[in-house]
Amino acid sequence: xxxxxxxxxxxxxxxxxxxxxxxxxxxxxxxxxxxxxxxxxxxxxxxxxxxxxxxxxxxxxxxxxxxxxxxxxxxxxxxxxxxxxxxxxxxxxxxxxxxxxxxxxxxxxxxxxxxxxxxxxxxxxxxxxxxxxxxxxxxxxxxxxxxxxxxxxxxxxxxxxxxxxxxxxxxxxxxxxxxxxxxxxxxxxxxxxxxxxxxxxxxxxxxxxxxxxxxxxxxxxxxxxxxxxxxxxxxxxxxxxxxxxxxxxxxxxxxxxxxxxxxxxxxxxxxxxxxxxxxxxxxxxxxxxxxxxxxxxxxxxxxxxxxxxxxxxxxxxxxxxxxxxxxxxxxxxxxxxxxxxxxxxxxxxxxxxxxxxxxxxxxxxxxxxxxxxxxxxxxxxxxxxxxxxxxxxxxxxxxxxxxxxxxxxxxxxxxxxxxxxxxxxxxxxxxxxxxxxxxxxxxxxxxxxxxxxxxxxxxxxxxxxxxxxxxxxxxxxxxxxxxxxxxxxxxxxxxxxxxxxxxxxxxxxxxxxxxxxxxxxxxxxxxxxxxxxxxxxxxxxxxxxxxxxxxxxxxxxxxxxxxxxxxxxxxxxxxxxxxxxxxxxxxxxxxxxxxxxxxxxxxxxxxxxxxxxxxxxxxxxxxxxxxxxx
Amino acid sequence: xxxxxxxxxxxxxxxxxxxxxxxxxxxxxxxxxxxxxxxxxxxxxxxxxxxxxxxxxxxxxxxxxxxxxxxxxxxxxxxxxxxxxxxxxxxxxxxxxxxxxxxxxxxxxxxxxxxxxxxxxxxxxxxxxxxxxxxxxxxxxxxxxxxxxxxxxxxxxxxxxxxxxx
Ligand SMILES: Cc1cc2nc3c(=O)[nH]c(=O)nc-3n(C[C@H](O)[C@H](O)[C@H](O)COP(=O)(O)O)c2cc1C
Ligand code: SF4
Ligand code: SF4
Ligand code: FES
Ligand code: FES
Numbered sequence: 001x002x003x004x005x006x007x008x009x010x011x012x013x014x015x016x017x018x019x020x021x022x023x024x025x026x027x028x029x030x031x032x033x034x035x036x037x038x039x040x041x042x043x044x045x046x047x048x049x050x051x052x053x054x055x056x057x058x059x060x061x062x063x064x065x066x067x068x069x070x071x072x073x074x075x076x077x078x079x080x081x082x083x084x085x086x087x088x089x090x091x092x093x094x095x096x097x098x099x100x101x102x103x104x105x106x107x108x109x110x111x112x113x114x115x116x117x118x119x120x121x122x123x124x125x126x127x128x129x130x131x132x133x134x135x136x137x138x139x140x141x142x143x144x145x146x147x148x149x150x151x152x153x154x155x156x157x158x159x160x161x162x163x164x165x166x167x168x169x170x171x172x173x174x175x176x177x178x179x180x181x182x183x184x185x186x187x188x189x190x191x192x193x194x195x196x197x198x199x200x201x202x203x204x205x206x207x208x209x210x211x212x213x214x215x216x217x218x219x220x221x222x223x224x225x226x227x228x229x230x231x232x233x234x235x236x237x238x239x240x241x242x243x244x245x246x247x248x249x250x251x252x253x254x255x256x257x258x259x260x261x262x263x264x265x266x267x268x269x270x271x272x273x274x275x276x277x278x279x280x281x282x283x284x285x286x287x288x289x290x291x292x293x294x295x296x297x298x299x300x301x302x303x304x305x306x307x308x309x310x311x312x313x314x315x316x317x318x319x320x321x322x323x324x325x326x327x328x329x330x331x332x333x334x335x336x337x338x339x340x341x342x343x344x345x346x347x348x349x350x351x352x353x354x355x356x357x358x359x360x361x362x363x364x365x366x367x368x369x370x371x372x373x374x375x376x377x378x379x380x381x382x383x384x385x386x387x388x389x390x391x392x393x394x395x396x397x398x399x400x401x402x403x404x405x406x407x408x409x410x411x412x413x414x415x416x417x418x419x420x421x422x423x424x425x426x427x428x429x430x431x432x433x434x435x436x437x438x439x440x441x442x443x444x445x446x447x448x449x450x451x452x453x454x455x456x457x458x459x460x461x462x463x464x465x466x467x468x469x470x471x472x473x474x475x476x477x478x479x480x481x482x483x484x485x486x487x488x489x490x491x492x493x494x495x496x497x498x499x500x501x502x503x504x505x506x507x508x509x510x511x512x513x514x515x516x517x518x519x520x521x522x523x524x525x526x527x528x529x530x531x532x533x534x535x536x537x538x539x540x541x542x543x544x545x546x547x548x549x550x551x552x553x554x555x556x557x558x559x560x561x562x563x564x565x566x567x568x569x570x571x572x573x574x575x576x577x578x579x580x581x582x583x584x585x586x587x588x589x590x591x592x593x594x595x596x597x598x599x600x601x602x603x604x605x606x607x608x609x610x611x612x613x614x615x616x617x618x619x620x621x622x623x624x625x626x627x628x629x630x
Numbered sequence: 631x632x633x634x635x636x637x638x639x640x641x642x643x644x645x646x647x648x649x650x651x652x653x654x655x656x657x658x659x660x661x662x663x664x665x666x667x668x669x670x671x672x673x674x675x676x677x678x679x680x681x682x683x684x685x686x687x688x689x690x691x692x693x694x695x696x697x698x699x700x701x702x703x704x705x706x707x708x709x710x711x712x713x714x715x716x717x718x719x720x721x722x723x724x725x726x727x728x729x730x731x732x733x734x735x736x737x738x739x740x741x742x743x744x745x746x747x748x749x750x751x752x753x754x755x756x757x758x759x760x761x762x763x764x765x766x767x768x769x770x771x772x773x774x775x776x777x778x779x780x781x782x783x784x785x786x787x788x789x790x791x792x793x794x795x796x
Pocket of ligand 1: 192193194195196197198199201221222223224225226309310311312313314315347348349350352353534535536
């Protein structure tokens, strides 16, 4: 029997009112890697030593007033500044907290009610200390909706989720709405899948709903194999109940009885948190044989992936759940018609599912009010690379790249991490399926359709900022190496095509390319795109085509002049003489066929890069290993 | 199926049988079964794969096919400490190759050699740990380290060696 949601919620709120303060330590992967749990333990001990009475697990049955609740949250998005500790109601957010900082926090803040200035974030633009999130540009410039509860709620306490309105949307779907009405609401909201393709979620659900087959499945795709993406991880770690609630609503919409969450094995914390969420929801009678008193069953299993990127592709993912090699199958039939064990199956991305309860709670119209006409709502992005504030962000669709990189991200950085205001070169979006955005795209409103139009794609939402020191050919080669490794090998265009493309890219960066290389690479890219069976192969050429389009001169410099303009490709590096090693023997200058080397006898020589043809003769000639590069 | 279990030589396979039982010998649960076996042995010994195949009533080739398809399954034993360096986009851009070079040097590994002869360390690259905000990242068994420089990587390695009395 399910406990009444209102009772659970109000009991939680009642219990939390007993606490004068709430101290939240971020327990996402990033902060834990930087020692957040040690900070939490130190806070508990130090507060105790000062006679402060902190509770670490909220207990319903207690009535005693306490000095505070010491709790944890999922990733708050600002991992680079972690470990993060927030103190409410003081509105304080501390950054980079070490256990050694804890005595001061206890003394000044918990006992004295003052902020510790040196632990506050400093706005790099003004140098001012920011007390809380409202003052920190990184947060203030975002629109955190799906991620809102991520980083405030305790992901391991179902009652807190319920107290903040959790599972109300699922209750509404089961008690007050027909499956048809649920599908219609989601269709009307215009929600498009966040897993990359942007397919309308309502259309997919409707297709599964109308299947006559009585057994159906809901699968949550938590594979997130794109290198450079971690938003699904953060949602599973930080707000796992929202994902479960989304699955319950999907189950109602299509009439499914069973569900799977497929999480990649590299995410042990996400696996543990989702497992715990399932167990807690079952214990409360939310999941089980009788959802919300309707007599309808829904159960959820958690399955760990085993390290294959292609398993993020929906048909491959289903094969993997069935205990087979995770190889894609041709579509149609679509999983919504015939999926897991041959039954109609809905596969949705983590973020898509976490968005669904918000739509039912606020209505399709409110959801559509944010974002662009064709891409409503917000999108989370993993902002990484050469940018001041790396982390997890969420902005409405239609936001410009300029806003993301220069405002939210705090601008481009140089190799050593210092600010480099003029350093912007490109942003790679969508990982191995995506493309590059350049200076010309800084003011383009980013949404599904605009990005597709310019040969990029939202993909999973990885945004890698690249500065002038990045070689775009190397970037293309990096992604091609990735897809070549991850190709499942089932079809020839992908298996062999990516291998040949990689070989051509290697020729380019190693200086072996001829005038035929680029046209050949382009033709091959087009053919792989056309001929591959699944999305992996079909999109694998995108990074190459996109860099060829926007940075063709860079490719040409590699091919015709054998120069890497960003000075990254070692094989093409202009030779240089290390003055401290050069004895001034003049041997190299005499060997140089084009007279590019000059210098006085017994004094360090120098190479004129404009004249040098990179023949390498000088490097071989020098007996003192004074010449590097070439 | 019964016979295979009964003839399995004693203790060595006891744990495997337990794992099979826990998964109701359900052949659709092959991946989680192999995961549990690997957890136990740290790799998938050939004879165990054969036992799994007979117990589930599927050809050994199918088990082998699944085991070789997924990168997490190891057909050879790994070291006590598995060091995985992320070479995802964010980490790559922030210099993960330097970490690989430093650790390969520090461990005397390179080329096809991924495990030290004393079976203490295995060095691998992975394609994103989901801690990209802290790039470059590396994981030692389950411990994630962020913003690692080559010097820090060597320090971590030395720390493990000290704790092992090496
Ligand atoms: C090679 C490949 C990898 C994919 N990886 C993922 C993934 O990690 N997560 C995900 O949600 N979708 C991934 N997708 C897309 C899924 O196949 C599917 O379209 C998506 O899960 C549908 O969910 P949505 O409609 O909510 O976006 C991948 C597709 C391909 C071709
Ligand atoms: S396109 Fe590549 S990954 Fe997809 S089925 Fe073909 S070989 Fe496998
Ligand atoms: S590489 Fe060739 S051209 Fe350049 S300095 Fe050496 S010898 Fe002269
Ligand atoms: S893990 Fe703490 S902010 Fe991301
Ligand atoms: S790219 Fe290294 S953790 Fe994601």
